[in-house]
Amino acid sequence: MYGNDFGDFDDPGAGPLNAADTGEVEAAAAHADRRAELDLSDFDAIIAADQRIEPRDAMPEEYRQTLIRQIAQHAHSEIIGMQPEGNWLTRAPSLRRKAILIAKVQDEAGHGLYLYSAAETLGITREELLDRLHNGKQKYSSIFNYPTLTWADIGAIGWLVDGAAIMNQVPLCRCSYGPYARAMIRTCKEESFHQRQGFEALWDLMRGTEAQQAMAQDAINRWWWPALAMFGPRDTGEHAVKGGHTAQSMAWGIKRFSNDELRQRFVDMTVPQAERLGLKLPDPELKWNEERGHYDFGEIDWDEFWRVLKGDGACNAQRMERRVTSHKQGAWVRDAAAAYAAKSEGRKAAASNEGSAA
Amino acid sequence: MSSDTETTAATATGGPATAGAAHTAYLLGLADDALIYSHRLSEWLTWAPMLEEDMAMANISLDLIGQARSIYTYVGSIDGTNRTEDDLAYWRDEREFRNVHLVEQRRGDFAQEMARMLWFAAYQKGLYAALSGSADAQLRAIAVKALKEVRYHYDHAAQWAVRLGDGTGESHDKMQAALTWVAPYVAELFSDDANSVAAADAGVGVLPSTLQAAAASAVADVLREATLEAPADSRWHARGGREGVHSEPMGYLLAEMQHLPRSHPGAAW
């Protein structure tokens, strides 16, 4: 929806706007299920043959737990992400932008739903996962602990945050766990719309008044570094953070590329787009490296990264408070729905008993 | 759900080249109801009792904003002002908005929302069914599409009214209280004013009063199934929305909705 009326920014010669526009999602969707013919005896054989593990398969307990943690964290990020964007629903500056934003926040709720459902195939309920979010045992993406202060932040989130999320998620379309891979294939296309809409919103601002351009630049100044941090700590080379999950996740076919590699791809894809937009990325060290064939870029402020991750970001407390309050406020409605469903079941059973007696 | 292409397509056909003031005022009432209720429903996102409801509220909000956009675009093309949908939504003042008080009230609890939605959708269902036979071809096309949407809104609210009414003791009490809360706002939906009389006379619109009996009987059926009682009629009734006389929450709603474009006159977004 809303995907077919983009303006003059959409120059097909300029390359894909995001990682879901490269055909990789379609390739993942076309992945051939050859398990029947290959006669794979166990988990390791399935992984080695790049086939999909399904819920009915035996799997190592650590694999199951890793997936539960990752999918849940991903689901939590989708629903917490509704808050910073929802912050502008009542203030969107045109009816078209308002409708696009409502649809986007709706999509994120849908992504949360697919992902909770994927996690449920691993033997845990949505309710348990939400409890773990609410009591702080599980996290969500730190990016949503930053505030959305102006309208341009909505464009910046679409362009950079959805763009970074897509870069992470496209390889997950080939994840070894079938339900997660399929959920990612479903979401990536929608995320791609979000990213294009974000780009388009910034495009319009950059072709607008001086104040609009300044608003866009200010948003990029605030969102660029947090977006790069979304790929997680460094996990390659001499600066690799010890004790990360990258190696094990790669061996299990959950993760396909290192954090650093995905971050580099994101920078490489995004810099030319910033130039087209006329936005300056806030990194004096950013420059093309002919030898590497990549952009060099500066170091992320890792102190800030860990600080925000541990709870000391502008909105950590606010996001959790709202999430927990909203959940508590809805309890009586969920209880009513459950009570009504039970009553209806009872009535149906009674009616069919009467029917069989007669 | 409406998309931009559909909006454009819906406004490309038929309709008078210019229309009288009563005709466009009548249309603005329909569009303002839809926009303002869409706005209030969008406030539910992240506050709904479950993710499925976040999605449903968004869906209904999108349908309504789609209806509003189609009608605004149409009005701007026939009232001789060439105003865009955004001119009409963002650059009119409170006294120029013609929506009923029901839709502008602040978001309450979930039961209140379902009570409001039940009445509003019951009204819109009759409205768009009647307008599907309007002499105004453009309005007819909008109504045919909207009718399918508001049937879903009505079913959604009716199902929740039944679940809450016949759910737990607590939900029953909350739903009963919600019916009392919404009662003073219902009559305005079905009140005729000069513009609706003129529009009905011209075969363009429908008299709201003629929609009341069917809506009331549909709601009564829902309440029966929900084990709820019709609330006693309230002493006061909301009135004046169609003439642009609103209640206090409306000013805040518009301040929030309109401030950004108004801070940047002439800017495009």
Ligand SMILES: [Fe+2]
């Ligand atoms: Fe998402």
Ligand SMILES: [Fe+2]
């Ligand atoms: Fe998204």
